[in-house]
Amino acid sequence: MSNRLVTIFGASGQVGRAIVERLCHHGYRIRATSRHPNEALFLKPFGDPGQVQTTFADISREETVIKAIEGASIVINCVGILYESRGRQKFQALQAEGAAAIAKAAKKEGVRTLIHISAIGADQHSPSQYARTKWQGEKAVKAAFPKAVILRPSIIFGPNDSFFNLFAKMAKIPVFPIPVVGPKTRFQPVYVEDVAEAVIRAVMNSGKYQGNIYQLGGPEVYTFRELLDYMLEVIGVKKFIAPIPFPIAGFFGWWFQLWAKFLPITPPLTLDQVQLLKNDNVVPATAKGFEAFGIKPTSITSVVPGYLVRFRPRGRFT
Numbered sequence: 001m002s003n004r005l006v007t008i009f010g011a012s013g014q015v016g017r018a019i020v021e022r023l024c025h026h027g028y029r030i031r032a033t034s035r036h037p038n039e040a041l042f043l044k045p046f047g048d049p050g051q052v053q054t055t056f057a058d059i060s061r062e063e064t065v066i067k068a069i070e071g072a073s074i075v076i077n078c079v080g081i082l083y084e085s086r087g088r089q090k091f092q093a094l095q096a097e098g099a100a101a102i103a104k105a106a107k108k109e110g111v112r113t114l115i116h117i118s119a120i121g122a123d124q125h126s127p128s129q130y131a132r133t134k135w136q137g138e139k140a141v142k143a144a145f146p147k148a149v150i151l152r153p154s155i156i157f158g159p160n161d162s163f164f165n166l167f168a169k170m171a172k173i174p175v176f177p178i179p180v181v182g183p184k185t186r187f188q189p190v191y192v193e194d195v196a197e198a199v200i201r202a203v204m205n206s207g208k209y210q211g212n213i214y215q216l217g218g219p220e221v222y223t224f225r226e227l228l229d230y231m232l233e234v235i236g237v238k239k240f241i242a243p244i245p246f247p248i249a250g251f252f253g254w255w256f257q258l259w260a261k262f263l264p265i266t267p268p269l270t271l272d273q274v275q276l277l278k279n280d281n282v283v284p285a286t287a288k289g290f291e292a293f294g295i296k297p298t299s300i301t302s303v304v305p306g307y308l309v310r311f312r313p314r315g316r317f318t
């Protein structure tokens with residue numbers, strides 16, 4: 001086992017767990033942080049006994065960030081939220097100020113490598129607070145830790161994704177059509193394991209990647225509608241897809257967004273997400289991406305059927 005300690009924020013999330021598994025394989029010691037360390041215990045068997053330690057950190061509380069980074073030589077930030085909820089879970093507090101707190105603490109601790117996960121579409125002028133705070137986070141990270149590696153994925157797919165799994169679940173609800181906002185909006189879905197592999201290569205060869213932003217997309221671009229059609233084909237369900245015009249979606253999104261700030265609910269849609277859906281989510285032609293890491297990205301067709309099979313009417317037997 002290596003002496004190098006890696007602190008990962010958001011280790012229990014979809015991307016974080018894929019990174020933990022790979023880092024374990026390469027022999028790193030891991031401090032996997034989350035607000036609910038008991039719920040992150042499933043990460044421990046990824047490594048040898050004692051290799052993965054789960055611990056508390058809430059990146060909206062600077063003191064917990066500083067404590068989590070003590071003694072680490074590599075720091076990875078995988079924290080992001082899709083909507084604001086009760087308490088401290090706010091875009092500004094996490095994606096802008098939390099990212100800044102991590103970068104400052106990493107600099108102070110003398111950390112060698114900082115990897116920051118942002119998102120395609122991070123933009124200071126976006127009407128979406130998600131995208132604006134992702135941009136502010138990047139800016140703060142670059143200011144505090146200029147050698148940080150910033151990764152901007154498009155929408156991420158994998159067994160624990162919240163895209164294909166969510167819509168497949170909706171497709172199983174009898175009678176109701178599947179609503180789609182922005183059916184022509186384009187995405188470049190990227191496999192979670194490819195994102196994790198890019199992180200590992202950036203960790204193991206940090207000199208080569210430091211100070212750069214990489215935009216990570218899969219091999220194909222699809223419209224939102226095409227992705228839903230594909231999902232329905234995979235699970236073998238016929239369903240009407242109902243396009244919802246932006247103004248109507250915005251109204252409902254505003255309501256759900258408001259309720260989510262007071263009640264413990266997961267809003268099916270927010271106004272902020274409606275704003276995001278107005279723009280394509282694809283890698284710009286001039287951006288640095290997977291080729292810089294020597295990774296050939298995986299297509300949805302080679303992975304998605306494997307984990308959506310449970311949504312097929314008779315599972316594997318159809």
Ligand SMILES: NC(=O)c1ccc[n+]([C@@H]2O[C@H](COP(=O)([O-])OP(=O)(O)OC[C@H]3O[C@@H](n4cnc5c(N)ncnc54)[C@H](OP(=O)(O)O)[C@@H]3O)[C@@H](O)[C@H]2O)c1
Pocket residue numbers: 009010011012013014015016033034035036039057058059060077078079080081089094117118119120152153154155156157
């Ligand atoms: N998924 C996508 O399609 C996608 C696309 C583009 C960019 N990204 C970005 O990629 C990164 C990873 O995404 P993901 O899909 O892995 O997200 P995820 O599955 O939702 O995981 C988010 C992680 O953040 C942790 N977290 C939330 N609030 C926190 C807080 N206040 N303090 C500390 N940890 C907190 C969560 O753990 P606890 O709740 O237990 O604390 C969880 O481990 C994020 O930055 C996200 O914005 C994702």
